[in-house]
Amino acid sequence: MTRSDVHDIEQTPLRPFGRLMTATDAGADLRDIAPATLEQWTIESKVLVLRGFPLLEKEDLVEYCSRWGEILTWDFGAVLDLVIQEDPKNYLFSRTDAPFHWDGAFAKAAPRYFLFQCVRAPRPGGGGETVFSDSSAVLRRAGEDLVRQWASTEITYRTDKVGYYGGETVSPLLAEHSATGETIMRYGEPIDPERYLNPVWVDVNGMSEVDAAAFKEDLRDRLHDPEVCYAHEWRDGDIVAVDNQALLHGRNAFQDDSSRHLQRIQIL
Template sequence: MTNFSSLTPSGFGAVLDEGTPADPKTVRDVALEAGVTVVKGQTFTEDLFREFVTGLGDTVSYDDDDAAVGYGFTDILHLDGTRDEGKVITGRGGLPLHTDGVLLGTQVDLIVLFAAEVRDLAADGATLVCDQITAWTELPDDLRAVLDRGHLEYIATERGYFTSVPEGWYPIPTFRNYGRVKSLNLALPFQSDEALASWDVRVPNTSAEESGQFFTNLRTHLSDPRYLYEHRWTAGDLVVIDNQRTLHGRRGLANASSRKLLRGQVTLAAIDGAPGAVTS
């Protein structure tokens, strides 16, 4: 698996040769170079997927004091498009562009997704991946100025998932650096037409109208086709995302469609005191 081509006009992303079992080291190295690696035609049971994730680095696992995070999923999360009332992260609605770990203050270097089952999908259920480093480099000055203030304020509304974060609004740095690259530490707000929200975010010390307009403009910039890759799932797809160089999100599922993804998270070299959520 050595030949690959980019996925966006910015030169971001790579599709590896399909038809052979994915090698963790090769997939990791390409993901760290290109931002996201796509490998099709893979076959994993949950145990084999867990073994593959472990081969990429140190698995992020929520246990001990954080055992209730994410409804108690520990290391492998089932993104199965559940219809369970109130569940957003694992539900059927869309998710705005975000970086994993932003609300929890967790260092996540790689996100690993595998399509165990897919039915009746078109554009719905697609995973969106943004080349945030290039998008940040080319960010308009007015948007950059807001992020350069250093913090946005968040509130976790899906308390069953975010069990360990403060209640109410709390500040989170707009940038982070885990030793490889300084990047945006960011989660966009859910849009008004989305029935359920897992979190909300605002610009401190501004009106609701000004804050909303900022996020509308930022979403438009980050969603430009120059930076954004849309992965439409087929069964057997493996996608490994460099969480430090990207933002990602998803499109909601239509009524008849379904897709069951397995998700793992990996930390490479852990950085003591790495920036995350700031307590009030």
């Protein structure tokens, strides 16, 4: 553990990537961290978990993040309440897992970062962990030929607008991180209509259905390899900042009656 000179903060590395920063003084406040510093920490860590910082009211969260960058807004506004609903129309609000994706595939632009506040964590052992996959690690572990194939691959995503997003979008599989210049992967796993509400159809452009199925299966195995994944077990009061370019993310299913309330804001 090392101490930060910015605050009384203890830093602990997470495995295989990520950083936990715990405030050790009672008066800690997220707003005392300059947004530029938070951005730098987020880029360095890819996923940054802040503990011991009281959650902000929604308006204060929006105000703070507006100093970081432009906020992506939706029909519901800037802050999404991610809660389990009794009669959900979209899988994000159900108890199932959420396959890997990047945020903003169907938005006017993908956010560079997003930030969660955990209002209520699932009970211990209750599932609902947010899982992050480090796509640059996936790229480092793949052979040159495969990376070359990925570099020329475009994917079409299609979903009905049942929740707050939807439409059809085409995206190259690989992209460049706007801050680090690193090659990153942009990929959303298929959301199978047999298993999930509000499915997403994923087509690999120019590929036969048989080849595309093998391609997607291979990608799934690589992205879910525990060596490249960090699963975050939520605790009440966690604030988590995420590099939406470096990482893909998803969620583990909830057990039985376990539930969770997160608030999410996205920064362009």
